Each structure stands twice: as C-alpha cells, then as structure tokens.
Amino acid sequence: MRVAVIALNTFKEAVRDRILYAILVFALVMLAGSTILVTISVDGEEKIIKDLGLACISIFGLLIATFLGTGLVSKEIEKRTLYTIISKPIHRYQFILGKYLGLVMTLLVNVGVMGLGLIGLAYIWEGTSSVRLLLAVLFIFLELVLVTAIAMLFSAFSSPALSALFTLCLFVAGHLSADLRLFAAQFGGAATKLLAEVLFFLLPNLSRLNLKDQTVHGIAIDGGTMALSVVYAIFYVAALVLAAMAIFQRRDFK
Amino acid sequence: MNAIETEKLGKEYRIGFWRKRICVLSQLDLTVHEGEVFGYLGPNGAGKTTTLKLLTGLLRPTSGKAKVLGRPPGDVVMQQQVGFLPEQPSFYEYLTGRELLNFYGQLVGLDRPTRREQIEGLARQLRIESALDLQLRKYSKGMLQRLGLAQALLNDPRLVLLDEPMSGLDPIGRWEVRDLLLRLKSEGRTVFFSSHIIPDVEMVCDRVGILVGGRLVAQGPIDDILGAQIASIEVTASQVPPEVMAELGYLLVTQSVPRGERLLLTVKDEAALAELLTRLLDCKATIHAIAPHRESLEEYFIRYVQPRETP
Incomplete structure (x- = not known):
C-alpha cells in the first residue's frame, strides 16, 4: 500500500516534468522523420522504418531511464525532500521499491507511446501488423527496466552526474560483454579468457535482450531462449534492487 | 515512560580523503518527560539538528x-506516533499543498475521510487554506514552514519533534507557532523543539536543554538552570545630591541611568543594596522602587556560550 503511494507519486512527478514531454515529442518526430529516409532509399523500405524506429525507442528510453533513474534517490537526498518521508511510518526498502516501480511505470507509458507510434507507422507503410515488432519493443522495455535498476543502485550512493556516467558505461559494456567473451575465447590467453568470463557473468548481458536485428531482418527467434532472457532480466533486476535497498538501509542522511 | 531518553548518544562523521573523524555530538544524556514542552537550545552548529535526525532515524x-x-528511533511503530518538522523543510514542488498533505496522509495510513478532515482542520489552524490548491513552487518560506507543521501533525502524534519551527516566520507567525506549541501541550502531546531564538523558548518551555559544541551543558526547568539567584538589583530613587552620587559610584554595577527626575541605580547583590540604601536614606533621598533582576536565559546563554566559542 505504502509502496503504491510512493510509486504513484513518483509517476506523477515524471508526468509533471516538462523535459519528459520534450523527449517524447522529439522521439515521435524522429520516428516520423525516418519515413523521409525511406523515400530516398533504393531498397528495403520497411527495414529502415523498423530499424530506425527501434533504435529511436531504445535511445530515448535509455535517456529517460538514465536521467530519471539516477536522480531517483540522490535528488531526494540532495533536495532533502525525503526527510519528511523517511520519518513517516514507512520502511526504507518500501521507499526504494516505490520509487523504482514509479519510474518503471513512467517508462512503460513512454515506451508504450513510442512503440504504438512505430507499430502504427509500420502498419501505414507496409500494411501489415507485426507481433514481432511488438515483441522487440517489449524487450526494449525489459532492457530499460534493467538499466533503471542500475541507475537507481548508483544513485543510492553516488551523485546524479557520476551515476549517469556509470550507468551509460555499464549499458555499453553490457552490450559488448558477449562479444568480448567470444573474442577472448578465440584469440586470448588463459588469463584474458578468465577475465572475459568473469566480466561476462558480472555485467548485465544486455545483448540477450536485444531482438532488434532479428526483428528487422526477419530471423526466427526461439521461444525458449526468449523466456530464459526474461527470467534472466527479472533475476538481475531483483538483485540490483535488493542491493540498492541494502545500501539505502544503512545510509545516513546528513 | 519518558517520551525521549538518550544514553551517551554520540555521532561522528568521517570527512575528507583521510576519513578524518569529526565529533558532532557526544555523550548526550537527554530526558524529555511525556506531556511537556522541551526547548532544545544551542548556537548554530551545536548539534541540534543532528540530535533530531538521530531521534527520527x-x-x-x-x-x-x-x-x-x-x-528505537526509525522504528515504524514509533514513527506512527511521532510528527517531525525538519529544519527549513523542503517538499515536492510539483504538488499542490493539498496533494502533498494527501500524500503524507496516505503514508501515515489515514483513510480518505479522515485525511480530508485532518487536512481541512490543520489548514484552517495554520492559516494556509487559501494556498492549499497552489503548487508548492509558488509558496513563500513562511507558507512552507506552516505546511511543514501541518504535515507533522497529520497523524495526530503523541510526540512532536520540531527543528527550528519559528525560523522563516514573521513576528506574527512566530507568535502563532508559540500559541500552537502551547495548544499541543494542552492537548497532552509532548513537544520537543530546537531553537536559537531564546525568548521563544523561554515563553513556552517547561524544561530546556542547552547544547554547546556537541555537549549538553545544562538540562532542566528554566528556573533551575538560571537559579533563583539574583543577577542584579535595580533601585529607583530621586533627589539624590550630586556629591553623594559621586561617592556611590563604587557600589554600582553600571552607571546610573537618569529616567526623568529619577535615577536608576543597579547594584550587584544584597550587601551592596544594604549599603546603597543606608547612604540614600542618610541623605534624605526618596526611594521609589527596588526590583531584583533575575538573569534571563539570553544573558545566561551569552555568558555560557561565548567563552567556549571564542578560545
């Protein structure tokens, strides 16, 4: 109940933030703009729309997740707004969970609007409705849910600027860790292989959640692998949120 | 049971690269009885806010x-019965006053009708009714302070912890807060508040604690701290011949102050008073009034705090 109160208020904060609308409008304009590229391309019109559209959703979603996520806790501490909340009959972990769910809700709405825009656009251009496109958007959402958890974890002990930097670094590393492992397995020595393995297991394997290429090029996606990816993401998120709770639980608010 | 009890409570911060220890509060033994108004006094940086943050978890x-x-502080059962106003409170600016109080009301677990009733009642009491539907970014400092008091009282608390409740308020606002504190006391609540504005404390508190440099230097009823001891005695007299006046100089604490026809003479203690009166009666001067002057908390504070602050 108290978690829901915090979550709804966090959502309300995002909804009343003008920057969010600016990002959303910009993203929709970008989506619409991709149709211009279609008219000047020689072949594969529908690929361009899907490709650019999914990239667009991914990037703007990442922006929202990183910048709202990193401010989620640290801004409350900096602005001292949490003094009157933490001193109310609420557990600290409830506060963290509420803040997190509020931002996930915000992301859901934003990715939802952008996703519907893209699916609508693809439908107008090709005349086919695409379940696979929806699936790709859903996996982008899942990825953003994970990125938000990373951002919040950093924001529980670091400044917003540093947290944003760390989060973006981890985002890139998370997309490259599988490739890194592959490279190390082929060319590296024993030590390099071990390092790549350790990194691979520690870093979030974000390439797992990336269905963009398969969707755009119509490559078959295995249902079992997808289900496993979802389970992987859920466990990773749970671990991050628990870590954020543990850090927040012990924090002093000077 | 006491409302607040601390035993050798201490807080150290570690700052800088070398994690140097800074002690902001040490060995605090504080007792606040239930049903009293307790004033927590100290200069800026004495550790008042730290104490309140320790008490709220x-x-x-x-x-x-x-x-x-x-x-223990921070315990949810305890928080249900405590109201807290932080120093210079800061709230979500994107909410209106009503939305904010509604949000806090939900956090303390009030149902919808009770919430509405409490919000209306407190807004009336604290005179923020007209601003309830404005976004907080449009609130003045004084309005925010009032809103902060309202949120601290939403849950009908047994104990109210207020950090500098009078700061940011104009004289009328301060007067109203003083009234509010007394009303809270008459309703049987315990009030613990910090301040460095001494007259505020002196007027409403049953007991006070004085904190200097992280240490509690005195605690108890104001009368006990100041003592029944007399700081000075003022004698008002007239028709004192100038030559007698010139001789009396050594008895006086300060120079004589002319008040129209009369003179205000201040002496240190009873012995000096006796001598002064004898001399005045001898020269047939008229004595209008003798008034013992007790030390005020402010004078005590200045006398006690200053030598410690300036080494």
Whole structure:
C-alpha cells in the first residue's frame, strides 16, 4: 500500500516534468522523420522504418531511464525532500521499491507511446501488423527496466552526474560483454579468457535482450531462449534492487 | 515512560580523503518527560539538528542509544506516533499543498475521510487554506514552514519533534507557532523543539536543554538552570545630591541611568543594596522602587556560550 503511494507519486512527478514531454515529442518526430529516409532509399523500405524506429525507442528510453533513474534517490537526498518521508511510518526498502516501480511505470507509458507510434507507422507503410515488432519493443522495455535498476543502485550512493556516467558505461559494456567473451575465447590467453568470463557473468548481458536485428531482418527467434532472457532480466533486476535497498538501509542522511 | 531518553548518544562523521573523524555530538544524556514542552537550545552548529535526525532515524548513532516513546528511533511503530518538522523543510514542488498533505496522509495510513478532515482542520489552524490548491513552487518560506507543521501533525502524534519551527516566520507567525506549541501541550502531546531564538523558548518551555559544541551543558526547568539567584538589583530613587552620587559610584554595577527626575541605580547583590540604601536614606533621598533582576536565559546563554566559542 505504502509502496503504491510512493510509486504513484513518483509517476506523477515524471508526468509533471516538462523535459519528459520534450523527449517524447522529439522521439515521435524522429520516428516520423525516418519515413523521409525511406523515400530516398533504393531498397528495403520497411527495414529502415523498423530499424530506425527501434533504435529511436531504445535511445530515448535509455535517456529517460538514465536521467530519471539516477536522480531517483540522490535528488531526494540532495533536495532533502525525503526527510519528511523517511520519518513517516514507512520502511526504507518500501521507499526504494516505490520509487523504482514509479519510474518503471513512467517508462512503460513512454515506451508504450513510442512503440504504438512505430507499430502504427509500420502498419501505414507496409500494411501489415507485426507481433514481432511488438515483441522487440517489449524487450526494449525489459532492457530499460534493467538499466533503471542500475541507475537507481548508483544513485543510492553516488551523485546524479557520476551515476549517469556509470550507468551509460555499464549499458555499453553490457552490450559488448558477449562479444568480448567470444573474442577472448578465440584469440586470448588463459588469463584474458578468465577475465572475459568473469566480466561476462558480472555485467548485465544486455545483448540477450536485444531482438532488434532479428526483428528487422526477419530471423526466427526461439521461444525458449526468449523466456530464459526474461527470467534472466527479472533475476538481475531483483538483485540490483535488493542491493540498492541494502545500501539505502544503512545510509545516513546528513 | 519518558517520551525521549538518550544514553551517551554520540555521532561522528568521517570527512575528507583521510576519513578524518569529526565529533558532532557526544555523550548526550537527554530526558524529555511525556506531556511537556522541551526547548532544545544551542548556537548554530551545536548539534541540534543532528540530535533530531538521530531521534527520527535519519542518522544512525556512532555510540550510545536512544529511545523515543520507548522504542528505537526509525522504528515504524514509533514513527506512527511521532510528527517531525525538519529544519527549513523542503517538499515536492510539483504538488499542490493539498496533494502533498494527501500524500503524507496516505503514508501515515489515514483513510480518505479522515485525511480530508485532518487536512481541512490543520489548514484552517495554520492559516494556509487559501494556498492549499497552489503548487508548492509558488509558496513563500513562511507558507512552507506552516505546511511543514501541518504535515507533522497529520497523524495526530503523541510526540512532536520540531527543528527550528519559528525560523522563516514573521513576528506574527512566530507568535502563532508559540500559541500552537502551547495548544499541543494542552492537548497532552509532548513537544520537543530546537531553537536559537531564546525568548521563544523561554515563553513556552517547561524544561530546556542547552547544547554547546556537541555537549549538553545544562538540562532542566528554566528556573533551575538560571537559579533563583539574583543577577542584579535595580533601585529607583530621586533627589539624590550630586556629591553623594559621586561617592556611590563604587557600589554600582553600571552607571546610573537618569529616567526623568529619577535615577536608576543597579547594584550587584544584597550587601551592596544594604549599603546603597543606608547612604540614600542618610541623605534624605526618596526611594521609589527596588526590583531584583533575575538573569534571563539570553544573558545566561551569552555568558555560557561565548567563552567556549571564542578560545
């Protein structure tokens, strides 16, 4: 109940933030703009729309997740707004969970609007409705849910600027860790292989959640692998949120 | 049971690259009885806010322990019965006053009708009715302070912890807060508030604690702290011949102050008073009034705090 109160208020904060609308409008304009590229391309019109559209959703979603996520806790501490909340009959972990769910809700709405825009656009251009496109958007959402958890974890002990930097670094590393492992397995020595393995297991394997290429090029996606990816993401998120709770639980608010 | 009890409570911060220790509060033994108004006094940086944060669970002590309403600080059962106003409170600016109070009302677990009733009632009491539907970014400092008081009282608390409740308020606002504190007391609540504005404290408190440099230097009823001891005695007299006046100089604490026809003479103690009166009666001067002057908290404070602050 108290978690829901915090979550709804966090959502309300995002909804009343003008920057969010600016990002959303910009993203929709970008989506619409991709149709211009279609008219000047020689072949594969529908690929361009899907490709650019999914990239667009991914990037703007990442922006929202990183910048709202990193401010989620640290801004409350900096602005001292949490003094009157933490001193109310609420557990600290409830506060963290509420803040997190509020931002996930915000992301859901934003990715939802952008996703519907893209699916609508693809439908107008090709005349086919695409379940696979929806699936790709859903996996982008899942990825953003994970990125938000990373951002919040950093924001529980670091400044917003540093947290944003760390989060973006981890985002890139998370997309490259599988490739890194592959490279190390082929060319590296024993030590390099071990390092790549350790990194691979520690870093979030974000390439797992990336269905963009398969969707755009119509490559078959295995249902079992997808289900496993979802389970992987859920466990990773749970671990991050628990870590954020543990850090927040012990924090002093000077 | 005492409302607040601390035992050798201490807080250290570690700052800088070398994690140097800074002690902001040490060996605090504080007792606040239930149903009293307790004033927590001290100069800026004495550790008042740190104490309040320790009592609300925002900070964790490095040593000692504290009990608030018989429970450890930060305990949810304790928080249900405590209202807290932080120093210069800051709230979500994107909400209106009503939305904010509604949000806090939900956090303390009030149902919808009770919430509405409490919000209306407190807004009336604290005179923020007209601003309830404005976004907080449009609130003045004084309005925010009032809103802060309202949120602290939403849950009908047994104990109210207020950090500098009068700061940011104009004289009328301060007067109203003083009234509010007394009303809270008459309703049987315990009030613990910090301040460095001494007259505020002197007027409403049953007991006070004085904190200097992280240490509690005095605690108790104001009368006990100041003592029944007389700081000076003022004698008002007239028709004192100038030559007698010139001789009396050594008895006086300060120079004589002319008040129209009369003179205000201040002496240190009873012995000096006796001598002064004898001399005045001898020269047939008229004595209008003799008034013992007790030390005020402010004078005590200045006398006690200053030598410690300026080494």
